[in-house]
Amino acid sequence: MSQTKRFLAVTVAAVTALGMVGACSKNTEGTTPAADGKITLVVDTFGDFGYKALAAQYETEHPNVKVELRNVQKLDDYKPKLVQYLAAGSGAGDIVALEEGVLNEFKTQPQNFVNLLDHGAAELQPNFLPWKWELGRVSADGPLIGLGTDVGGLAVCYRKDLFAKAKLPTERDAVSKLWPDWNSFIATGKKFTAANTGAKGFVDSVTTSFSAMLSQAGDTNFYDRDNKLIADSNPVVKDSWTTSMTMISEGVSAKIPVWSKDWEAGFKNGSFAVTMCPSWMLGIIKGNSGAANAGKWDVAAVPGGGGNWGGSWLAVPTQSKHPKEAYELAKFLTSPTGQVAAFKEAGPLPTAPKALDDPAFLALTNDYFSNAPVGKIFGDGAKTLKPLVLGPKHQAVKERAFEPALQAVEQGKLTPDKAWEQALSSAVKEAK
Numbered sequence: 001m002s003q004t005k006r007f008l009a010v011t012v013a014a015v016t017a018l019g020m021v022g023a024c025s026k027n028t029e030g031t032t033p034a035a036d037g038k039i040t041l042v043v044d045t046f047g048d049f050g051y052k053a054l055a056a057q058y059e060t061e062h063p064n065v066k067v068e069l070r071n072v073q074k075l076d077d078y079k080p081k082l083v084q085y086l087a088a089g090s091g092a093g094d095i096v097a098l099e100e101g102v103l104n105e106f107k108t109q110p111q112n113f114v115n116l117l118d119h120g121a122a123e124l125q126p127n128f129l130p131w132k133w134e135l136g137r138v139s140a141d142g143p144l145i146g147l148g149t150d151v152g153g154l155a156v157c158y159r160k161d162l163f164a165k166a167k168l169p170t171e172r173d174a175v176s177k178l179w180p181d182w183n184s185f186i187a188t189g190k191k192f193t194a195a196n197t198g199a200k201g202f203v204d205s206v207t208t209s210f211s212a213m214l215s216q217a218g219d220t221n222f223y224d225r226d227n228k229l230i231a232d233s234n235p236v237v238k239d240s241w242t243t244s245m246t247m248i249s250e251g252v253s254a255k256i257p258v259w260s261k262d263w264e265a266g267f268k269n270g271s272f273a274v275t276m277c278p279s280w281m282l283g284i285i286k287g288n289s290g291a292a293n294a295g296k297w298d299v300a301a302v303p304g305g306g307g308n309w310g311g312s313w314l315a316v317p318t319q320s321k322h323p324k325e326a327y328e329l330a331k332f333l334t335s336p337t338g339q340v341a342a343f344k345e346a347g348p349l350p351t352a353p354k355a356l357d358d359p360a361f362l363a364l365t366n367d368y369f370s371n372a373p374v375g376k377i378f379g380d381g382a383k384t385l386k387p388l389v390l391g392p393k394h395q396a397v398k399e400r401a402f403e404p405a406l407q408a409v410e411q412g413k414l415t416p417d418k419a420w421e422q423a424l425s426s427a428v429k430e431a432k
Contacts, residue, residue, distance in 0.1 A: 031381060039322055040066045043327050044093030047071075048283035049069035049149060049312075050346030054338055062124035073101055074259055076399070086112045086318075092317045095333075098146055098310045100135075100388075101237065101395030102220045104385075106315075107138050107145070108392070113157055114316040115143035120325040128338055131387045132351045136313050146313025147334040149386055150280060151347030153378040154212055154302040154309055157277035160370065161296045162270055166195035172372060176301035182213070182243050185303040189252030192273055200271045201216060201254025206244040207403045208258055208276040213240035214398075215278075215388065216307035222427065223391025229431045230426050231397065241402075241423075245416045248409055255410040258403075262289045276302065278309040279378045282347030286368050299372040304381045306383040310349070343402065356382050401426035 048071070055067040070093055072078040079102055085092035086109070098106055106112070106117065106382060121144055122275045125133050128148045138144035156179075160170040168191065171176050179185035189202035214221050217236040231237050246255055254272040256263045266272055267288035275281070276298060285297060314330040316323050332338055339350035340361045347366075355361055356379055364375035391397075405423035408414040414422065 006400060016070055020194070020308075038066050039325060040068055040303040041095065041326055041331070042068045042070050043091035043095045043314075043333075044070050044078070044082065045072075045097040045282065046075045046099070047073060048287065048346040049097065050283065050342030050344070050348055051333060053345055054333055054341050056333055066328070068328065076259070086319075089319055091403055092319055094320040094322055095314050095316055095330050097149070097312045098315050099395075100152075100310060100390060101235070101398070103135065103146070103313060104390060104392045106393070108207050109142055110138045110145055112318055113143075113145040114318055114320070114327065115145065116147065116316065116324045116327055116330075117144045119324060121147065121327070121331070122429055124162075124331065124334075127334070127352045127354065129351050129353065129383065129385075134309070135387060145317045147330050148351040149312045149328040149342070150310070150380060151351045152215070152278035152280060152308050153309030153349045153382050153385060154215060154307045155277045155279070155377055156274055156300045156302050157281065157297055157369070158292060158300060159270060159272075159296055160298050162197050165197040165419055166192045166273070168192060168195075170298070172298050172300045172370075174299070179301075179303040182209075182303045186247055186250050186252055189247070189274075190250055197273070198270070199254065199273055200256065200266070202252040202273055204256050204266060204272040204275045205246065205258050206247045206264060207406050209245045210240050210402070210406060211248060211309055211398070212278075212302060212307060213243060213304070215309035216302075216304055217388065218307070218386040220389045222394055225326045225389055227391045229391065229427060231395070231402075231427045237402075240286075241406075241420065244406055245409065248416075253410055255407075257407055269295060277311075277326075279343070279347045279349035279374070280310055282366065282369065282374065283345075284407055294368050294369055294381055297368065298370040298420050299366075299374060301377075306381050307387065308388065312348075343375075349382060353383060362378070363428055391431070394429040397427045405413075 051069055055069055058067055059065060082092060083094055130293055132151065136148055137144050158175060163170045178188045192202045214236065220334045221236060222229060222231045232318040256266050256271060267285055268290050314334055315327045316330060320326050336352035337353040339352050340354045340358060342348050343350055344364055352354055362375045362379050365371045366374045405419040409416055409419045
């Protein structure tokens with residue numbers, strides 16, 4: 001899970017400790033059998049993975065198991081805690097979520113995770129898109145540390161009421177036709193801004209658009225296939241940056257830092273009309289917007305065609321006292337039926353071909369988003385999504401180098417040229 005989002009780098013000391021002591025002791029929190037013989041399996045996630053109903057179902061079908069969902073809303077809060085737990089050898093859940101932008105960092109310490117192949121996971125391979133399965137492995141012939149939860153198919157989520165105020169089309173097909181490409185998207189934003197609807201801007205921040213544009217590349221971003229930093233020379237990065245600068249200069253951004261309190265409140269208050277919407281964002285928008293805004297949101301196509309932003313895996317730390325039982329729960333949560341149920345609850349797009357072909361999935365609508373046919377919107381083309389080449393510090397480079405530079409231009413603190421220089425300089429530091 002995109003999603004998105006997300007991400008604080010870990011201190012060198014913590015990473016070093018992770019490697020030195022990660023597998024030295026066992027978890028003693030939350031997994032001790034109770035007096036009634038039940039065991040508790042803790043599932044650590046960030047954002048909303050859509051597991052509430054699935055956890056209740058699993059408990060019903062497995063009376064000896066209690067499932068505790070332990071959630072941290074933001075990945076940049078979640079990741080440091082997980083690193084600390086792995087370094088200490090205790091405290092992590094029996095199952096932990098690993099997001100695509102940080103997965104490679106955890107792959108460098110495979111001893112911290114159970115090899116799921118040892119529990120028979122090889123039979124599950126058909127349940128996942130081939131590239132999603134392979135990314136869960138440490139290497140081509142190495143251990144499997146993660147079962148895929150979702151992929152991050154792209155769309156745009158928009159406020160129909162604000163579009164109506166701006167005298168723009170509100171019906172999703174007509175809205176999609178407004179922006180076949182990013183230049184058209186910017187032109188639409190200018191029309192919206194000129195209408196003075198009371199919103200702070202058209203799109204929440206250029207950082208979400210920047211991420212969406214990067215995800216549409218379907219190949220390399222900040223790193224090449226040999227894990228060499230190429231942010232300064234990759235045209236994908238430069239073109240995404242240039243388009244983002246145009247958004248700022250044309251005044252279509254609300255200039256609200258993503259994942260901030262103002263951003264969370266902005267969904268409810270109508271501070272912006274549009275945000276980039278990988279499928280996992282549906283649950284976040286609903287949670288931030290609240291019941292009062294049900295039916296005001298809808299889902300349209302993303303400018304420039306589809307892309308893959310986000311996605312996660314479930315892993316079992318070696319410190320778990322119940323690795324076999326944890327594997328069985330992870331297997332259940334990531335099964336084709338589990339993926340469809342999670343999508344129905346919170347929006348993470350299935351990675352199981354069987355789920356993506358399921359007529360029940362393709363027929364799913366989302367009443368909060370004006371009964372948008374989200375199964376079809378996100379499901380169409382999902383099997384053609386390609387993984388991005390994400391280097392070992394991809395997320396740190398994006399979140400700690402490029403996004404602060406983008407925000408500095410939005411806030412008028414740096415010129416585009418100075419911000420570009422700052423982004424590249426910070427990227428080199430973050431990549432070390």
